[in-house]
Amino acid sequence: MTRPAHIAPLAQPEDDASAPEPNDRYFNRELSWLAFNRRVLEEACNDSHPLLERLRFLSICGSNLDEFFMVRVAGLKGQQSQDVDRRSVDGLTPGQQLAGIVAEADRLMESQQHIWADLRNLLDEAGIWVLRRDGVDEAARGWLEDHFRDQIFPTLTPQALDPAHPFPFIPNKGLSIIFDLERIADGEPIREVLMLPATTPRFVRLPGTEARYVSVEAVVKRFASLIFPGYVVHGAAAFRVLRDSDIEIEEEAEDLVRYFAKAIKRRRRGRVIRLELETGMPDPLAALLKSELGGAEAIITESGQLLGIADLAMLVDEDRPDLKFPPLTPRFPERIREFDGDCFAAIRAKDIVVHHPYETFEVVIAFLKQAAADPDVIAIKQTLYRAGKQSAVIAALVAAAEAGKSVTAVVELKARFDEEQNLLWASQLERAGVQVVYGFIDWKTHAKVSMVVRRENGSVRTYCHFGTGNYHPVTARIYTDLSYFTADQAIGRDAAQMFNYITGYVEPRDMNCIGLSPLDLRQRLTRLIDDEIAHARAGRPAAIWAKMNSLVDAQIIDKLYEASGAGVQIDLIIRGICCLRPQVTGLSENIRVKSIVGRYLEHSRIWAFGNGKALPNDGAKLFISSADWMPRNFDRRVEYMLPITNPTVHDQILDQVMVANLLDDEQSWILGPDGEYVRVIPGERPFNLHRYFMTNPSLSGRGAALEKVPTLLLRTIS
Template sequence: MTRPAHIARLDQDDDEPYAGTGAGTDGGRYFNRELSWLAFNRRVMEEACNPAHPLLERLRFLSISGSNLDEFFMVRVAGLKGQQSKDVDRRSVDGLTPGQQLSEIVAEADRLMDSQQAVWGDLRVLLDEAGLHVLRRDAVDDATEEWLEGHFRTQIFPILTPQALDPAHPFPFIPNKGMSVIFDLVRTSDDEPIRELVMLPAAMPRFIRLPGDEDRYVAVESVLKRFAGLLFPGYVVHGAATFRVLRDSDIEIEEEAEDLVRYFANAIKRRRRGRVIRLELETGMPDALAAVLKEELGGGLTGTGAIITESGNLLGINDLEAIVDADRPDLKFPPFTPRFPERIREFGGDCFAAIRAKDIVVHHPYETFDVVLAFLKQAAADPDVVAIKQTLYRAGKQPAVINALIAAAEAGKSVTAVVELKARFDEEQNIVWASALERAGVQVVYGFIDWKTHAKVSLVVRREGGQFRTYCHFGTGNYHPITAKIYTDLSFFTADRQIGSDASQMFNYITGYVEPVAMKSVILSPHDLRARLVALIDTETANARSGCPAAIWAKMNSLVDPSVIEKLYEASEAGVVVDLIIRGICCLRPGVPGMSSNIRVKSIVGRFLEHSRIWAFGNGKALPNDGAQLFISSADWMPRNFDRRVEYMLPIENPTVHDQILDQVMVANLIDTEQSWELLADGSYAREDPGDRPFNLHRYFMTNPSLSGRGDSVGADIVPTLSLRRGH
């Protein structure tokens, strides 16, 4: 997941600053991408220290930070290690070689992991006070000992496979994210030493819940060490320690791959055997055991070998998610039920009638993703629908979207699904869905070999009055029912004929490589999105230089592209006021006199994961929300999104939807103080001061009527109106 962070820092007394970013050789115009990501993950982790969150939600943030860090090593660090092993000296935008980046990344990641262990120690104490215990080895009483022994004999012992480590038994393969315990033993009969390794099966729960009224858990590796005598009768344990392995999990596309499905099926199998990137050792591991692991798994202690860390007494921080699932609603966020859009209800649940009447914007997760499913299900059942075209990047394991497409195909409709096999860590699931769709008669297309299809678009063609009308859904997030409950995204529904025509060309581009022509609304990458974005920034720059009002407001996940950053610097120094809401990576350096003095960057980390991409340009108007050009998109401002992905950028011209997105969603993000962090010119982040009138954008949207219900269906006096005029 990717998923959900100041001056209340955990290690504010450290001698070394944790959030510094590499200035490089270019005079500090950019922050390093990888270090910026680590700073984001620290913000996620620091939410685990936020007393405003319920205790188990704080533990969830800690777990997410662990999962995020694992993926970072498996992909980003693995890529840099690969460059280093091939002597690639390509420098990052901030001027660092792969080796220099790795040096700074390892140092910062070590500090982050130390902080994670410290946070876990603090949370463990608070959990104990709340009656939820993760027991230490010395905290097991006699009754618990007896139950644990029986559990070990019947539920753990049968599935463990100890393996001797000696010349006759080579060191076994440890799978990616695999956790194991290594033992130094001595045979009592003849004092013969022996070394054994026990892998913990991936299917085995990491934490065992003990019987009783209280919530008590014990880590499975602790149980294994405790009852090692049952596994190794006739031996004395002289040393035991846990370790964990992370492997290179990226998949490189080979140009000569003729069958993408077969290629990815094989690549997924290879992934679990990728080279070791990080070897995590339990703190205090005996030197002799550590030496064996470094020799067998480290691949050499310098150069291109694995990164070896001592990660405290709890390896695999991400596994704490199992404790978060405890049945303790008093320690979690109050349940939240998203609303079904009132606009659709007004038309008796008829999505097409509602969209024909007026463009609709839906704000997830405050408004349910079920409306998207309803749109697809209605299309599948409607005898007047003749065709459905759908992109699928990450659809998750729930089959609702897939079932709707299958039902449509089985009903005789022409159904096309663009399935992206290159969606990292979803490749296997996407292959499964592609097979199911093809069996039902859906035309499955895998898009481009070199580019990912990341645009989130659904198109329905319906016969109406002897003609065809096209209905479109454009999303800023994936067609994923689970992440739609925790990611903030926009769904835009329209029956606009020009947009429908453009969307049809987009699908033809993906499925048949037919170059789009005369598209008037939808802007595509890698076709012309970058050029159009730069032109919009240039217009604001020209407005400022001519004395007209000029402003840019943009919300996205990441800002990396150097050419766009340079354009923003130019706009800033021309007098354009630039406000950026960048949740994760930001390579732009704000607030530097003479370079970025008019640029402010903030990051929002809270209950929900900010994911929508919204861009607004003042357009020379004194009251920007009366005339700003507004766009939604599937793209972040990164080279990959502009040059190596199929993305869309869509102007929002319907006045009501325009105001809903700009005056509500965008402004709420700009004025949030309770969950916001400001990026400072030195690369550190500072939590915003909530002040006398704190504002929490997530709470605001959870407690106010939906955007799609504004207008005729909900009185204007019911919905507080945020506004750039008043709020910014």
Template sequence: MTRPAHIAHLADPDDDPFGPEASDRYFNRELSWLAFNRRVLEEACNPAHPLLERLRFLSISGSNLDEFFMVRVAGLKGQQLKEVDRRSADGLTAGQQLGAITEEADALMASQQAVWGDLRNALDEARLHVLRRDEVDAEATEWLETHFREQIFPILTPQALDPAHPFPFIPNKGLSVIFDLVRRSDKEPVRELVMLPVSAARFVRIPGEPARYVTIESILKRFAPLLFPGYEIGGAAAFRVLRDSDMEIDEEAEDLVRYFANAIKRRRRGRVIRLELETGMPEALAAVLKSELGKTDAIITESGNLLGIGDLDTIVDENRPDLKFPPYVPRFPERIREFGGDCFAAIRAKDIIVHHPYESFDVVLEYLKQAAIDPDVIAIKQTLYRAGKQPAVINALIAAAEAGKSVTAVVELRARFDEEQNIYWASALERAGVQVVYGFLEWKTHAKVSMVVRREGGKFRTYCHFGTGNYHPVTARIYTDLSFFTADARIGRDAAQLFNYVTGYVEPVDIAKVSLSPRDLRSDLLALIDTEIANVRAGLPGGVWAKMNSLVDPAIIDKLYEASGAGVEVELIIRGICCLRPGVPGMSENIRVKSVIGRFLEHSRIFAFGNGAALPNDGARVFISSADWMPRNFDRRVEYMLPIENPTVHDQVLDQVMVANLIDTEQSWELEPDGRYVRDEPGDKPFNLHRYFMINPSLSGRGAAIGASDAVPTLSLRRRR
């Protein structure tokens, strides 16, 4: 068995203590992520998308790559510098992974620049211009000079680079321009550095139509003589810095909030991980930057003529509806409407599943707002992982506390890049009288759970919301997620134990329905797959269908390989990282893996197991979860997995959401045994799952699907290759 082509050159099998089997059984996690980001970039080339949406995909690919370097590459660099003898599941050292990552990331960045060149030409044709240096006419030059003098010049601080002026600190994601100057008076060479403030707009729009943008760094270069009077401008070039943004946790920390506040400050000064140089930078200037910023073995790249591809999102905001997806307004769940907007009455009548973003996140807000003002509500408990900057959820919890209810909020301080916002919300909640808890020090609380305890007829009834996504009103409009509402008493008791586990370290006992990590989620999943193996060996049908963001965990992957060998049909929808190799004879020939990339970000986690049924809706077990199948989700996070047992909701999740993902042909990529992703051919009857859910009735409503060509067939245990 040979290694996949894209990692075959990375390690000598004779030097690999894992043996060649390790690299044959698993794809490398980091390279799989880079492959995902390349699929995102490919959407920027998709002619089916409007032009500014293509630019959005390019911007996302740039922001994604920045975060990858700031976290994942930074972690590997740390291992390498500390000489940590740890290998990836596929048998590679940190150094070998960094070598492969650098090669692939360089190719990806080159592709981003090429795509930007193509999109820039297309934007020109659409009368939306990002001007090149020679395209700025006299009138625009006059306006830009005034803008520079009034809006940019006052916030710039040039700094000489000489023995009396040490090289300044460049912040994370900092964009700067370095100049070689010659003083006219004595012909003395001078080197200057100008950092561009993060508060300054990256792209400056010239007033009028058509839309014309100019980058701030090109404006600085053009009007540098105004900043440096008495000097000749020799050379000038932009550069950008990415720093280590991961945070190590001190398990001895006594004040977690203060610790994280200080850690955020330290993160801004993390070691340089990547130094991006503008293409064509004079060698003398490049040498200075490499000497000053490359001391910690930073990865140095020439990144084209536009550094910071992620900043293109500014131009995406241009008011050109003709160049964007048609606006989509989510529906409010019909089940709630049927009860006059009374969330609790609707949930009491029947479990409800809500499908975001096709159905509005407002239903979650209404559930919390109603709880806040309902005199019969006694207590609210809520997890907050990423709540975003919009205060709707926070305001509802504050209103409940101010109304005299017992409110507990589990705020996760380690939600990466949201730490500062979460500290702010925690402070606001505490001031209002909310009991704020930060959970386990060594584990992140990633479960998305809300429970409301209400007095009804002299007794207490617990209402629960379990989500696959965050309580984040903004991402809920672009991420596909599920919200499950129930008043099932058994699930309510399980939810109460989950909260007690996080807030008081009280070990759950006699859990009825919910699986929890790091307690038993992995073992429960392994047992479910074992049941499918046993069913097939007993002559019964067997199948596993799972949808998630990432599949990394070796124990789960090995169990899926075992299931494939036993004849279990396994179909996986994995948007991002997949370390499992599908379709390999003798190991995974019964496993199919696909990735869906489209208008919305597929984020829901759904797991289904055939359970010996001839047809899944005759008895398959269906679960929703907050967890991907990764070691961190099983071992270092508090997560949940919940069975969906209400027959109506069960069929909605399985026969609608799951099947639509499985049969999508317009936004899907198939993972090949060698690690390549191949875009699906739409075929004679193309199916787009995002369009299907935008034009069809909500899961929580009534009515048949419309559009015969978009109808979703019943899921069968027979392969659909």
């Protein structure tokens, strides 16, 4: 599929003669993220996807862009306002980065509106109508007016704008309408602002079997005369604000829980970062909003006829299975079934790897539930970064504590946008008798680990679960991640030291297996790359395969450049941000970078090193991890890297998961030395990674998952 005409190439920051030359060894982090979000947006143009799934991609692109402004752009704006001359890895000042970001973000938002117009026409043809102002017939108008009077009108609070009524506070992501009115009695002009409550559905579905929707702002504008009787409406337009939503941690905070409770409330009143105006807004109204909400830091833009593209997710819920991906029923691991559902017996017999979402997250829940109910289990330790709103993990930990077991939960309060939910979980866990620990003030605990200690045959045995993703049952259905279960006692001892480090600040000594940031993870990774460099210089085959979400860390990038120069063959699968510039002669000609964007969000972190042979091979050094290769993951988070030495699991992850990722040519993009991503053109025998694992044996089932992949294809990546 070629690039749609209305999706422009990546914007470049404006030149600044007073600034130093950008470092062309690296791509800009923020622009690379925007390039990723463009790949998401292009999936909305992919006519091989069902129509409502294309709409979902459009919605995701909008949601991603909102968060980007609320966090990343807000941070750069803060640096700019405080005259902080902190340059990015590619040497750009905050001002230079913002110039490039704004240009590219405006292009993305313009593309969103074009794509929405295209999809809206296709939805019409498919029998799902988002009605225009003149598309509501008389019968529907009557129902809509009744609905407005009964369900919407009572929630609305118009606020006049005059010297007695200062401009009201507009909440983050708040959608509002400004009205230009004239009082009929005396011709007095007045302006009013109407905030649409966040609890009001964005679209009103008209009654009947046909799917007919009207946006809530269109409904409010249509019945403005009922809100403002005795006034003539001369103009009305929607607007929306995005606010700074980051929470900065003060190391001297005496009570972290109380600090976060207050910080969450302060965040709701963060400074305006972006002001979005409906296209066609009358100039006087636009001038007023810019004056009241713009400020020196706000980025102001006209954003089309539909503000808040993310809200289109509501339409995706329409009951039209013919317009969605065929449902996937995740498999329960066959290995555990063979032991009649006894997780401990199955893990004791042999290590197990589970591949989400193709294999159900319920196996993780079953592991914790069994631990909670088992009288021989004496202790459970669990990290919780994101657990979701209705978490079976929390319920299992509560049940274990109520059963008298020693339960420790490391709850990360600094998980962005989950802080409030995590505070609620922490309170519930404490009430049940769980020992809740919040970890380090200035580091996030991002490692995903469960540890269960069980009495067996007069001694104790430790069972561990290591995840590359969160203990979140909802995202586990759409993120590809690995769950690794083991009863290896050396790993168990390391896991115990890791928990002691988080809960008691006891720095671990003599870790046999696990690498841990911020202690030694970067150093271990560097040594592994150095080993491949040594193999290459000795004339032996040398190769690195790595899969992750983001690659930003300049030290690791430089080490990869060094490896490329030595002749190491490097294949990187990086879904999102990549600051490494591949395929540059004399710098990175042996490095290839691909990104996979498709039905599922590629999320697992897997690293493989050839160890003197071409990949894949049985002697390769293989690791799973919770960490991306970013400074924050190495320096400001608690992360793990775990070697996979069990031969069966080693083959399953390396020969199946990694090989399949490298073979994919239906959902893949190749990063060029110019920073442009080009969609891979499928070959004569197309291979779709996600479809393959949906339709072939599970990793923990019987048989090799890639038996049906042609040998010729396997050779192409060797």
